[in-house]
Amino acid sequence: MGKVKNRLLLGGVLLSFLWNFYLVVGATLNDKSILTRVAGGGFESMPTGLRIAYGVQSALIIYQIYFITKLYNRNGTWSKNSYLLARIFMALSGVSTLVNAVSRSSAERWNAIAALIITLGFYFLGNIHLRPTK
Numbered sequence: 001m002g003k004v005k006n007r008l009l010l011g012g013v014l015l016s017f018l019w020n021f022y023l024v025v026g027a028t029l030n031d032k033s034i035l036t037r038v039a040g041g042g043f044e045s046m047p048t049g050l051r052i053a054y055g056v057q058s059a060l061i062i063y064q065i066y067f068i069t070k071l072y073n074r075n076g077t078w079s080k081n082s083y084l085l086a087r088i089f090m091a092l093s094g095v096s097t098l099v100n101a102v103s104r105s106s107a108e109r110w111n112a113i114a115a116l117i118i119t120l121g122f123y124f125l126g127n128i129h130l131r132p133t134k
Contacts, residue, residue, distance in 0.1 A: 006125060010072045013121035014065065016114035021061050023111065027054040041105025064089055068121055076127030086126030093119035 026034035030046045039050055046054075067085065077083040093115050100112035 006072060009121055009124055010069070012117050013068055013125070016117040016121075017061055017065050017068075019114045020111075020118075021058065024054045024057045024061060027051065028058060036105055036107040037111060038108065040103055041108050064118075068125055071122075071125045076125070083126070086122050090119055090122035090126065093122060 023034055023038055027038045027046055028051050030051060035041065035043055035046065038054070039046070043050075067089065071077065071082075071086060077086050097112050097115040097119055100108055100110075100115055103109050103111075
């Protein structure tokens with residue numbers, strides 16, 4: 001992909017991560033306005049265990065933002081470990097896309113779009129189709 005396309009993709013990925021961060025922080029804080037958009041949309045109040053899980057996910061999103069900007073700046077993965085991590089994050093985002101797409105909550109199904117953009121971001125910005133030699 002060209003530099004301009006990568007920049008546009010990175011912008012879309014960062015916006016998608018911002019949306020995800022809003023959702024997971026809202027779930028962690030038990031914000032009533034986002035309860036239809038997370039965890040199947042079936043809770044009137046988030047259980048403590050799920051709030052903790054969403055809190056951990058908030059930290060993971062911050063790391064993913066750091067990692068994907070590093071992938072962008074380095075034009076892809078730079079080692080076998082970064083390649084593996086990019087593939088793991090791509091797979092997790094892919095699973096998130098599927099889980100959101102089949103949610104019983106129509107409001108949560110929209111989250112699949114952001115998850116798909118993130119999945120594509122890890123694929124293209126990480127140059128997953130090219131295996132690092134070192």
